[in-house]
Amino acid sequence: MPETPFDATVARLNARINWERRDRSTGWRVDLDPVTALLGELGDPQMGFRLVHVAGSKGKGSVSSLVSHALIAAGERVGTYGSPHVESITERVRLDGNNIDESALGVALTAVLDVVEAEQAAGRVAGEASWFDIMTAAALVAFRNAGVTFAVLEVGLGGRLDSTNVIPSPEVAVVTTIALEHTNILGKTHGAIAREKGGIVKSGCHFVSGCDPDSEAGLVLQGIASERGVAGYTMAWSPEDRTFEEVNVRIARAVIEALRERRAVDAQVDGNVIAASRLPGRMxxxxxxxxxxxxxxxxxxxxxxxxxxxxxxxxxxxxxxxxxxxxxxxxxxxxxxxxxxxxxxxxxxxxxxxxxxxxxxxxxxxxxxxxxxxxxxxxxxxxxxxxxxxxxxxxxxxxxxxxxxxxxxxxxx
CATH class of the missing domain: 3.90.190.20 (Mur ligase, C-terminal domain)
Incomplete structure (x- = not known):
């Protein structure tokens, strides 16, 4: 098939360094300066809507989807950003629960890539933006273009140095679970990994954790809640949960309850929301x-x-x-x-x-x-x-x- 304009735009994106498909065993990014500078050049699109930020070793995509569908059912205009995609790059950016269409994503990506390439030619830091930096910026631009009222952002890797961690304090920050993963990057212990993922927690937000409060990770996350001066802290964990869906629904309901307490939205996670939120490749x-x-x-x-x-x-x-x-x-x-x-x-x-x-x-x-x-x-x-x-x-x-x-x-x- 002949190359479409969207294919050409994705080819420009794919020319950038993509840490999802690189050997990260010897290191990866060291700071968020490129994506921060890039968003500044784009007019800081992340400032235009209320936010929920979701990190974790397992379940962050499903929790993001559950929260998004609950907000949609409550009448909000919702953008959801997640990774990786299973079959199509358009899965990463969803508007009101549906994958963004190629034309809308193409517009956002082109706007971002034009800035990156100009900044690179000028030797400025935004020109160093990676594949995921650019994809994250494009999602935020697409959300601004679509007039969303809420954005639910799923962390790509870790949290503290993830491209999504350029946002202001969200309404709710979430760490779903902690497991030993990406240990060359995030640390060798559950506590070290919890500290990296807990890097998304900011002063004034409500913090929801799906970890056992008595575990090494749970204790670290409780410490982070105290250090950061959060507005509230919910431990959404139960030893009775036996399935992924039970775990994820418990966490999502805690997020929605926190949003209700903050008078940000009147929503609920009911059977219709659960059915609508299921993602490909998850059970x-x-x-x-x-x-x-x-x-x-x-x-x-x-x-x-x-x-x-x-x-x-x-x-x-x-x-x-x-x-x-x-x-x-x-x-x-x-x-x-x-x-x-x-x-x-x-x-x-x-x-x-x-x-x-x-x-x-x-x-x-x-x-x-x-x-x-x-x-x-x-x-x-x-x-x-x-x-x-x-x-x-x-x-x-x-x-x-x-x-x-x-x-x-x-x-x-």
Missing amino acids: ERRLFEDVPVVMDGAHVPNSVEMALQEAMAEHRGPFWAVLAVHHEKDAAALAAPILEHAEGLIATTVPGSGVHFSSAELLEKLHHPSLVAVEEPREALAEAVRRARAREGGWVFVTGSLYLVGVIRGSLE
Whole structure:
């Protein structure tokens, strides 16, 4: 197909450094100066609406979606920014719950890229903006163009140095959960990672945490709430929660309650909101050649285990798993809960990502007799489905990466 104007704009974006697809093991950004300067040149679009800011190791996308849909149901004009996308870059910017159309995103991206390229030519700091800086700025410009009254921003990585952390104090800041992830960047302990993610908490906001208050991370986050002078602090955690949805709904309801207390909105998280807010690749259920396929982009061990337990509660038969792993992750820890229960595991990769282990590398790292390496993810799915179909009640579990889910979803359309 011939290149469209939107394709050309995305190609300009893709020419910028993209930390989502780079080796970050030796370091990444050191400050927010480029994105701060860029937004200044654009007239500081982040100042034009009320804000909810969401960080966390798991659930931040789903919580953002739940809060957004509750606000939409209450009559607000809502922009939602999230990452990564599963199939289309337009998923990252949503207006009233719908992916932004290419023309509107193209207008915003072009405005931002024009500034970046001019600043780069002039040797100024805004010209150093990364892919994610530019995408974040474009989302905020698109929200301004659309006249949103609320923006719900999901952190990309960490929090303190994330491109989204250029906003003023939000109505509510959220840290959903803390797990050991991106340890070369965020720190080696739950407490260190909590401090990085808690970097989004600002004076005067209401702070909602989904962490166990007695855990290492929970104690650090309580300390941050005291240090920053927040207007209120809610611990939205319960040992009774057994599914991702229960965890996420509890956190989202705490956010909406905080907004009601601040007289920012009159909204609620009810059954209609929950149904409308479900995102692709998060405990997504499909059928492929009459075999049930459960997909979840879980990428830390406790999330993989929780997703697997939820799936196994629905499907009692034998299953085969398809797994891809980012090279910053602990492959053995991710695979452990799967290998404990699965009939077999198909190791695969995400072609072209540049940041996932190859299937051969996974095979070498895991050393398990039930493991098979299939490099192409669609072929890996087909192999898992072939094996599952041969057994009564057989099913397939796809996990380890939202990028993997994105590739495989295309096979299921």
